[in-house]
Amino acid sequence: HELEATAFHRQQRSDFEKSAASASGGEQNEEARTKEPETDVGQNERMEGESLMADYSSSTLTDDYLERAKHIPLRLSLTDRRLLRLLEAALNVSEYTDRVDVVSYRSKHHRINQQLRDMCSILCGLVVAQNYKKGKELIEGKEFKDNVEFFQDVFEIGRRHKILNPEKMRSEYGKLLYMLMDSQLGEVQNLLEFKCVRDLRTVYSLLAERGATGVLEDQLIGIATEEIKVGSRTRYEIQNDIRKKEKAREMIARKYASRQISKDEILNCLYSIGDNNSYLLYNRDPIDKMIGFLNTYFKPDEYEESFSLAITGGVGGARLSHSHKRQYTFVLQSLTLWREISHDMYKLWHLAESDILAERNRYTLADTGQGLNRIQRAPSVYNCVHGIISRCQRRIGSWVGSSVVHLGDHNVPNALMFIDKYTQVPKILSPIVLVIEYIGNDLDPAISEYIDRAFGGKESLVKLILSDFFRHGFDGSGADNFFDAGSCIDGRLTSAWNWCSKLEKKAYFPVFKLAGFDNFENF
Numbered sequence: 020h021e022l023e024a025t026a027f028h029r030q031q032r033s034d035f036e037k038s039a040a041s042a043s044g045g046e047q048n049e050e051a052r053t054k055e056p057e058t059d060v061g062q063n064e065r066m067e068g069e070s071l072m073a074d075y076s077s078s079t080l081t082d083d084y085l086e087r088a089k090h091i092p093l094r095l096s097l098t099d100r101r102l103l104r105l106l107e108a109a110l111n112v113s114e115y116t117d118r119v120d121v122v123s124y125r126s127k128h129h130r131i132n133q134q135l136r137d138m139c140s141i142l143c144g145l146v147v148a149q150n151y152k153k154g155k156e157l158i159e160g161k162e163f164k165d166n167v168e169f170f171q172d173v174f175e176i177g178r179r180h181k182i183l184n185p186e187k188m189r190s191e192y193g194k195l196l197y198m199l200m201d202s203q204l205g206e207v208q209n210l211l212e213f214k215c216v217r218d219l220r221t222v223y224s225l226l227a228e229r230g231a232t233g234v235l236e237d238q239l240i241g242i243a244t245e246e247i248k249v250g251s252r253t254r255y256e257i258q259n260d261i262r263k264k265e266k267a268r269e270m271i272a273r274k275y276a277s278r279q280i281s282k283d284e285i286l287n288c289l290y291s292i293g294d295n296n297s298y299l300l301y302n303r304d305p306i307d308k309m310i311g312f313l314n315t316y317f318k319p320d321e322y323e324e325s326f327s328l329a330i331t332g333g334v335g336g337a338r339l340s341h342s343h344k345r346q347y348t349f350v351l352q353s354l355t356l357w358r359e360i361s362h363d364m365y366k367l368w369h370l371a372e373s374d375i376l377a378e379r380n381r382y383t384l385a386d387t388g389q390g391l392n393r394i395q396r397a398p399s400v401y402n403c404v405h406g407i408i409s410r411c412q413r414r415i416g417s418w419v420g421s422s423v424v425h426l427g428d429h430n431v432p433n434a435l436m437f438i439d440k441y442t443q444v445p446k447i448l449s450p451i452v453l454v455i456e457y458i459g460n461d462l463d464p465a466i467s468e469y470i471d472r473a474f475g476g477k478e479s480l481v482k483l484i485l486s487d488f489f490r491h492g493f494d495g496s497g498a499d500n501f502f503d504a505g506s507c508i509d510g511r512l513t514s515a516w517n518w519c520s521k522l523e524k525k526a527y528f529p530v531f532k533l534a535g536f537d538n539f540e541n542f
Contacts, residue, residue, distance in 0.1 A: 084244075084292065085235045088223040090366040092179040094291045099176045105149065106177045109141040110191035115198050120384060120391055131201045132210040138198065139163050139170060164213040171217040174199060179219060182368050183294055185442050196375055196435055197393065203378045216376050219369065222288045229280035234271060234288060243267035244292040246300045295365060302445040306358040308452045313354065313489065316482055319347045326486040330494050336517075338495035339506060341419075349419040350489045352411060353511045357444045359407045364441070370399040371434035387429035396427045397434035408508070420506025430509060440512060446539050447515050450531070451488060455481055457534040466533060474527070484527055492518040 095103065115134050119127065143166075147154030157166055174195065181192045188195075201207055202215040218224070226232045234240065247260045268289050276282040317328060328346040330337040341349060360367065374380060374397040382395035404424050412418050425431045431440065458470070458477050467477075474480040495506055497517035519539055522528060 084240055085223070085232070087295065087365070088226070088235050088288075088292065089221060090369040091222045091291055091295045092182050092365075093220045093222060093225060094183065094287055094294060095176065095180060096287075099179075101149070102173050102176050103180055105142055105145045106173050106195075107188065107191055108145055109138060110177075110188075110194050112141065113138060113194055113198075115194045119201065120197070120393070122384075122391075128204065128206045128210065131204070131207050135198065135202055135207070135211060135215070136163065139166075142170070142173060163211070167213040170213070170215055174215055175217055175219060178372060182219075182365065183291075193435065196372070200375050200382070200393070200395075203376055204381075205378070219372065221369075222291050225284065226280070226288060229277075229284070231275050231277070231280045231285065234275050234285060237271050237274070239267040239271055240289070240292070243271055243289050244296055246293070246296040248300070298364070299362065301449075302364070302442075303358060303361040305445050305448040305452045306354055306361060309448050310351065310354050310358065312452075312455060312481075312485055313347070313351060316485055317347060317489070319344045323482075326482045328486060328489050330490050332495075335491060336494065336496045337491065339420075345419055346490065346493070348415070348417060349506070350493050352415050352417075352419060353493055355411045355415060356408065356508070356511075357441070359411060360404070360441050361444060363403070363407065364438075367400060367403060367441075368438055370403055371397065371438050374399050374434045382433065385429075387432055392429075392432040392436075394427060394429070395433040397437065400434045400437060401426050404508070421508070421510075423507040425507065425509045440509065443516075444512070447519055450536055450539055451484065454531055454534045454536065455484065458530065470530070480527060480530065484530075487525065487527075488518060491521075 113134075115138070118134055119130055123130075143154065143158050146157055157169065163170070177188070177192070177195050181188050181195075199216050202211065208214060223232070223235070226234055242263055245264065247257060247264065249257060268286060271289065272282040272285045275285055317326070322328065322343045327343045328341075328350070329343045330339060330341050330346055332338055332340040375395065380396060382393040384391055385394050386392075387394070401424060404426070408422055408424075412422075426437055427433065431437050458481055462470070470477060470480055474483060492515045493511055494514055495510060497510070497513035522531065
């Protein structure tokens with residue numbers, strides 16, 4: 020981001036110097052100077068656009084930005100962030116779920132109503148504390164229902180912020196979503212006299228409202244929103260890509276700006292799509308790398324005896340029995356499934372909220388073995404996941420194990436739990452990828468000597484780590500029955516968690532520590 024900012028300010032300074040030089044050239048040939056540059060500018064922009072497209076990878080152009088934008092939340096503005104701080108402060112002191120999700124003979128609807136009104140009171144009080152004039156306008160002589168737009172905006176901003184930043188609002192988001200879930204009950208709405216929920220503001224909703232959906236079909240949108248990868252590239256190459264990206268953004272913003280939508284609003288939409296691409300880089304790419312490691316170091320029809328992927332039920336904690344070829348396919352399809360889920364995470368999250376906040380989708384409070392949880396159906400998420408599974412089956416050509424999706428039962432009580440589970444996948448795989456890449460670097464001679472003596476060299480160590488993970492990270496372990504774990508869709512992730520819990524006992528764990536590993540949360 021610092022490199023992008025530097026390049027952007029450098030471009031601004033260059034444009035300012037050019038405009039100053041042209042202004043000092045006198046006032047001769049006024050008509051020629053007002054007409055000819057417009058033609059030149061149009062030709063230059065067209066030539067620059069063609070030049071940018073010539074250097075751009077055509078594979079990225081096939082991405083359906085029009086469909087993706089329907090589920091990409093808008094980046095928060097400065098005003099939005101002020102309201103977000105109010106919401107976070109209010110949720111931090113709230114005991115909503117402790118008061119509502121309990122077994123009691125008192126009317127639950129009245130408890131919900133009281134807690135929601137307490138939350139609205141806290142928000143109003145914080146507004147007064149932040150800005151007395153605005154707070155006075157908000158509450159003086161008014162009831163809560165008179166400020167319905169304010170409350171809807173605050174709650175929507177919190178939801179949007181969480182999707183854009185999955186690592187934020189860890190405890191507050193659950194309270195917020197459960198509170199809004201309860202506010203959708205008809206009995207509660209009658210008591211509150213207003214609705215707390217409104218649709219999420221997305222890139223597509225803004226552009227469609229302003230008649231500028233052409234932005235999403237522009238040929239330069241891929242360049243304007245792509246994530247710039249550093250890797251081993253030179254500083255000149257990175258700076259060159261940043262200049263192209265900024266140029267593409269400016270060209271799109273100038274092209275589609277109108278009375279209905281400003282240039283800054285278009286840029287904000289492009290930045291929001293860029294945020295989604297950044298999310299994919301750090302959450303989907305580790306899965307792509309693990310698939311690459313599987314294809315590089317292992318083959319389905321041949322294997323080294325020491326690094327076979329075969330597993331036998333009851334041996335080493337495994338609960339499945341697979342040959343090398345069958346386990347290879349099982350791992351490949353599991354990683355491919357995780358990859359597709361991560362790719363569509365914004366869409367799944369959007370659908371999850373629509374299921375949770377649906378007015379007629381009621382829940383039941385039950386003990387799932389991990390305390391009281393809200394069990395609720397999630398038809399939109401369920402259908403989307405099955406669509407992803409079908410896509411993976413067509414791509415791989417075969418399917419090993421069960422295709423059962425646990426959703427709305429004691430394993431995955433509701434859509435919120437489903438989203439929480441699959442946002443953990445990059446946290447499991449990223450440390451493994453970074454350790455494998457660390458081993459491939461030029462290491463300190465003492466560390467290289469230790470690896471040679473203990474593991475027989477770098478390649479043997481890499482194969483040992485990968486084969487152990489591909490065997491016991493996908494062996495059906497992690498539960499005492501095949502319904503909770505095994506080969507089902509969620510059971511594969513349960514096995515991977517189980518492998519993570521045993522990492523400290525592995526012979527190669529010192530190598531993880533040498534690579535900087537502390538835990539799967541903060542590596």
